Amino acid sequence: MTALLRPLFGRQARLRWVHLVLGGALAMPYVLVGTVVVGPVAGSTDGQVFTSLTMQLASFAVGLPLAVATSLFPLTRPLEGAAVRWLCGVPADRLAEGPARGRAAKGRTALWFALHLTSGAVVAGMSLALPPFAAVLIALPFVPAWRDPRLGLPEILGHGWGQALAPAAGVVSLLALAGCAAGAGALLARWAPALLGPSPEERLAAAEARAADLALRNRLARELHDSVGHALSAVTLQASAARRVLGSDQEFVREALAAIEETTRRTVGELDTVLGVLRDGDTPDAAPAPTLAADLDGLLRRTRAAGQPVTATVDAPLKALPPVLSREAYRIVQEGLTNALRHAGAGVTVAVRVVLRDGHLEIGVDNPLAASAATRGGGGHGLDGIRSRSRLLGGTARAGPVDGLWRLRVRLPVPRPSASP
Structure with missing residues (x-):
């Protein structure tokens, strides 16, 4: 009933x-x-x-x-x-x-x-x-x-x-x-x-808004992975190297501690920016995203402070690069160095190359292929992030073992400046 x-x-x-x-x-x-x-x-x-x-x-x-x-x-x-x-x-x-x-x-x-x-x-x-x-x-x-x-x-x-x-x-x-x-x-x-x-138009607008939000969150996830991942790898190696020579090389220990301080300070600023976007949906006043022109030298210096020898060849007008290209290229170099820190082994020389050729910015990161490098394969999140950044900029990215070296090769088109009216 x-x-x-x-x-x-x-x-x-x-x-x-x-x-x-x-x-x-x-x-x-x-x-x-x-x-x-x-x-x-x-x-x-x-x-x-x-x-x-x-x-x-x-x-x-x-x-x-x-x-x-x-x-x-x-x-x-x-x-x-x-x-x-x-x-x-x-x-x-x-x-x-x-x-x-x-x-x-x-x-x-x-x-x-x-x-x-x-x-x-x-x-x-x-x-x-x-x-x-x-x-x-x-x-x-x-x-x-x-x-x-x-x-x-x-x-x-x-x-x-x-x-x-x-x-x-x-x-x-x-x-x-x-x-x-x-x-x-x-x-x-x-x-x-x-x-x-x-209405169909409102459904399409809502779908576009969700897609834009998802794209933003994916980009922020890549930023977190690249920034925090590199910082943790660098700080770990710097602390390990300083511990090994604590009683014999005080100057190296001071340099390593200074590099750790600089690395963590910059990473905390970038982390605040990313978390501010996730929390409030808007970018707060915090540290700007690094670029090749602003921090390539600092990135190389902090990596060397971890005890990793790095050689660099730069033949490109970094200050003249578009901001978006310069920012994404910086993250690509950073991720390449992070992979080298994690997999190449201590004391192994890493070669970085940033060259402008035929209207393209060519980025290369090479290091000797260690025994553990085979575990990198091609499916890591870092390499996926590099490929994703490259595709978004209309470029290409390749990574893998070649002649006893682990080679990362990225080629990004550089937009031509618009002609003045």
Whole structure:
């Protein structure tokens, strides 16, 4: 029995009933405006417009176009969407969030508002009229005074068999009211995604926004990997080298500690920038992303301070490179040195080469192939990050063992400066 009554009186049905009653309440101001027009036109006496069903329907018909017009206000769709989400049980991802934009979206919102107010007015009117009438029918056999014909009850209720069936008729009328409310609520919940949901243009804009956010987060993940990964590798080797010569070479220990301090300070600044973007969605005032022109020498110096010999060949106008290219190229060199620190072995010379040739910036990082280098393969996150950066800039990246060396080769196109008008 409970399972049969749940669709009519369950929590979801009750909430949708409330939603319909709210629609009826929203319709009342427009009906009152309609009575101001219908009453004088029909020549009705005072109060007749409120007692005549025909005039009430006419007043609603006059007020409905005004309701459709007010539905074009920007807040209508967000407010209706919130009501549908909480009272009708429609998932939030199937409803639009902002104001209706465009003729089609505004038309759907207007149609929804008209349906909500119309069905709500009908159900609200039934909810006001039927329960008292049903209560009279149920109590009629037990209250003789209510059988007086002067009360205006139907003639059939004056008969004995009519009075006997009155309680059943009262219960049926209440069930019919609940059924109408549940049916209207279910229909509105079914139509809500089509009328209040996002348009194809809004879905495309939302997808583009999600893609842009995902791309930003992927870029930040690469920044964290390259910056923090290199810093940890460098600091580990610097600390290890300093520990080994702690009692014999105080000057080297001081240089290693200074390099550790500089490396961690720069990395904390970059980390603050990245975490600020992840936390607030905006870039705070923090250390800017390093570039070849600004910090290539510092990067090489800090790597050498870890006890890793590094030779560098730079034949490119670093200060003239576009900022984005210079920043991404710096990260590529940094990741190449990080791989060398991790896999080449202590004391092994690493050769770095940054050359501008044929309109392309060529980056190379070479080191002797240690026994553990075979574990690098081509699937590390660092190498994937280098390839991803290269593709985004329209370039190419190759890495792998060649003639006893681990070689990283990256070739990035350098945009030509636009001609002055």
